Amino acid sequence: MKESDYQTLNQRLEEVLAKLQAPDVQVDEAVQLYAEGLTLVSELEKHLEQAKNKIEKLKSASKA
């Protein structure tokens, strides 16, 4: 899977949610969208975790 940045992933999640919320969404599609949404969320969480770690590392490097 291609590495995407946070913004692209986030944008895709918003699209997924918008489609899920559409009144005429079909159940099959909804299941697929839901599964994609979960994947996107875990990707985004990973990004945030990495960002936090990087900040901590930079902070301790600047204090040293």
Next chain:
Amino acid sequence: MNPDVVFTVSEFVAVLNQTLEYAYPSVTVTGELANFRVSKNKWVYFDLKDDECSVKFFGTVYQLPGPLEDGMMMIVTGMPRLHPLYGFSVNVITMRPVGEGSIKKAAELLEAKLRAEGLFDSDRKRPLPYPPNHIGLITSAESAAYRDFIKVLGARWGGMQISLIDVQVQGEAAPAQIVEAIEQFNAMGEPPDVLVITRGGGSADDLQAFSTEQVTRAVAASRIPTLVAIGHEVDVSLAELAADKRASTPSNAAELLVPDRHAVLHGLREQRQQLERDARSVIEDAKSRLELQIEDLHESVERAVWTAQQHLESRVRLLAAYDPNAALQRGYALVRMNGSLVHSGRQLKQGDELHISLSDARVTADVKEVTMDGGYERK
């Protein structure tokens, strides 16, 4: 005298004058001034008298020590003469007031005259160079004043050129020598940048040279700025009033003329310390500003991450609301036929094979009956 010798009047006057000239080439007489008058701004007539006698004197304004008034005690040197027409008088060579009272009175009269001319005006005063490079010194080389001045000067500051013109600072010759020294310094191709005229303390008589009109005028006329320091306790001499600056003693003159190198060094050290303190505080300020900026930076990036996280959590909650499995867990089921979802009873007939998805299983079933009654438990 031979009673047989008879002179004509003219012969008698000539013989008497020869005799006087031989016996008394000059006489010095002291007495109280009386009938003092100046004629045509040039000729001066007066008497000197005591309780019993009075003698006539004649001179010119050039011999006057300054303005005079009847009643002053004078000491006059002159040549006794018998004038062919006007009778006996003493022709003045020099004259000056004598005794503290008269000297003071003469000084007061002269001071009033010179003050009226503007010689003492404060707007004539020029600043002295500080410190000077070249000092023109007018004093007696043998005096304590000279030694004190040089000693204090050397203790305070160094590297200056000092030119001395040795003069008498009291007595008849003093005023002319002082005036000549002032003029000599002023006439130099590269004159000193300050003139110091000084002597130690003394009686009113001793200090008289510094209150004479000629010295006072020479000081006032000097193109080189002047510092006059006469050691005394009460009265100020006229030369001091005319000077650009005056000092109370020769040592004080040196103190006014140059800074104390120790004080200067101390001041410089203080300035250096102040500079160091200033520089340090600038650095400290910058450092604390930078620390605040670093904190801001940390907070900003952490806030950005936090905001993203909050947003993501809200999205997770929203997504959870659309979890299809949650519906199945509540008892709903998905019904498919030939791979497609069944949305309506009209799609079905008896015997069709259905694939039903539950939350935890898949079921295959056959249709037994279709009742088109509007739907779920609506009876």
